[in-house]
Structure formats: C-alpha cells, structure tokens
Amino acid sequence: MTKPNTLIFVDMPSDDPAATARFYAEVFGWRNDEKPAGVYHRMVPGGNFRNSDGSESAIGNLHLGIFDAANARPHPQPEGVAPRGLSVDGRKPRIWILIGDDTADRILAAAEERGATILWRDHYWSTFNGFNSAFRDPWGTEILLWGKGGDQPVVPGSYTSE
Structure with missing residues (x-):
C-alpha cells in the first residue's frame, strides 16, 4: 500500500508578516520563527498531538506559516506572482x-x-x-x-x- 498524501503545513497571507507573527505569539503563546523576519514567519505551537488515552504522541503539532502577500515565497521568479494584496471580501480558508x-x-x-x-x-x-x-x-x-x-x-x- 502506498503512503497517503499528508497535510504538513498551512500558510496565511499578511501585508505585515512580522506584526502578524507578534499577534499570534501574544494571543496563543506560540514561538515565532523568523525565516527571515518580515518575509516569512513560522508559528510553532509546541507540544505533540495526543493519543486517544490523553498521553502525548510522537507526532508534533502542525505549524502555521505567515507569508508576505506582496511576494509570496517560495516561487521560482524573484518577483513572485499576482495578486499581491490581501483578500478581504468573500469566503477564504x-x-x-x-x-x-x-x-x-x-x-x-x-x-x-x-x-x-x-x-x-x-x-x-x-x-x-x-x-x-x-x-x-x-x-x-x-x-x-x-x-x-x-x-x-x-x-x-x-x-x-x-
């Protein structure tokens, strides 16, 4: 049997990744890894998923990425791709x-x-x-x-x- 496709990360856009990362660090107590500062931030909640009996499993909690909407990285072109602004209206993830x-x-x-x-x-x-x-x-x-x-x-x- 083959391995299933696995969700490993979720990214969200911001027009100020550093401020967004500070917001989530302060609200949830997550660690803010700057990768580099102002361009991409990885929020690390820490801890592991729980087993059904409540004990900690060997599987680490998912991380959340925050990227700069003006130039989402990674992308093969240095200038990235449009759109370059935040989506503020309508449904989104x-x-x-x-x-x-x-x-x-x-x-x-x-x-x-x-x-x-x-x-x-x-x-x-x-x-x-x-x-x-x-x-x-x-x-x-x-x-x-x-x-x-x-x-x-x-x-x-x-x-x-x-």
Missing part, C-alpha cells in the same frame, strides 16, 4: 485551533485587544460535538476556536447550537 488548557474567553479578549474582530462566541455544533467561537484577525484571516464536547456534552442555555 479558515483556521481551526483546538483549545488546550486555555479558554475561549481569554483568547478572544487577547485577540480583540490586539485589533481582532469577534465573529461569534459560545456556539455548539452537534455534527462534530464541539463548542466554538471565532474571530477575524487584523489581516482578514478567520480563526475558529474549538473545544471538544466529550461523551455527554452539556450545552449551556446561553449558547447557540446546530
């Missing part, structure tokens, strides 16, 4: 973050203090048995915060649900 020992309220407050827009709070999605909230960062990327519902989730009456 969303990034889902599984909340560990943190809280959605703390993350949303930290994001909003740094210029993010809160999209929603306190929603339960029964299809995937999870609690979620979301924000749009100052560069237009939508971040969905996810908490697992567990075996018998109790959905507070104040939550919306579907």
Whole structure:
C-alpha cells in the first residue's frame, strides 16, 4: 500500500508578516520563527498531538506559516506572482485551533485587544460535538476556536447550537 498524501503545513497571507507573527505569539503563546523576519514567519505551537488515552504522541503539532502577500515565497521568479494584496471580501480558508488548557474567553479578549474582530462566541455544533467561537484577525484571516464536547456534552442555555 502506498503512503497517503499528508497535510504538513498551512500558510496565511499578511501585508505585515512580522506584526502578524507578534499577534499570534501574544494571543496563543506560540514561538515565532523568523525565516527571515518580515518575509516569512513560522508559528510553532509546541507540544505533540495526543493519543486517544490523553498521553502525548510522537507526532508534533502542525505549524502555521505567515507569508508576505506582496511576494509570496517560495516561487521560482524573484518577483513572485499576482495578486499581491490581501483578500478581504468573500469566503477564504479558515483556521481551526483546538483549545488546550486555555479558554475561549481569554483568547478572544487577547485577540480583540490586539485589533481582532469577534465573529461569534459560545456556539455548539452537534455534527462534530464541539463548542466554538471565532474571530477575524487584523489581516482578514478567520480563526475558529474549538473545544471538544466529550461523551455527554452539556450545552449551556446561553449558547447557540446546530
């Protein structure tokens, strides 16, 4: 049997990769690897994926890349390729973050203090048995915060649900 194709990385655009990297380092506590500063930043959440019993596996958490929308690298041409601006209207990829020992309220407050827009709070999605909230960062990327519902989730009456 052949190996499956494996998702290894997700990149998001910014018109200021250094500021975007600082935002995510401050909001989530991730390490900011400058590759080089202002051109490409790799956000390293640290830790490993969990096994079904809750113990840490040997598989490291995925990293998130932040690239300069004016000249996305890598590209075989030094000038890159158009478009060179951020996509601010319409649908675009969303990034889902599984909340560990943190809280959605703390993350949303930290994001909003740094210029993010809160999209929603306190929603339960029964299809995937999870609690979620979301924000749009100052560069237009939508971040969905996810908490697992567990075996018998109790959905507070104040939550919306579907």
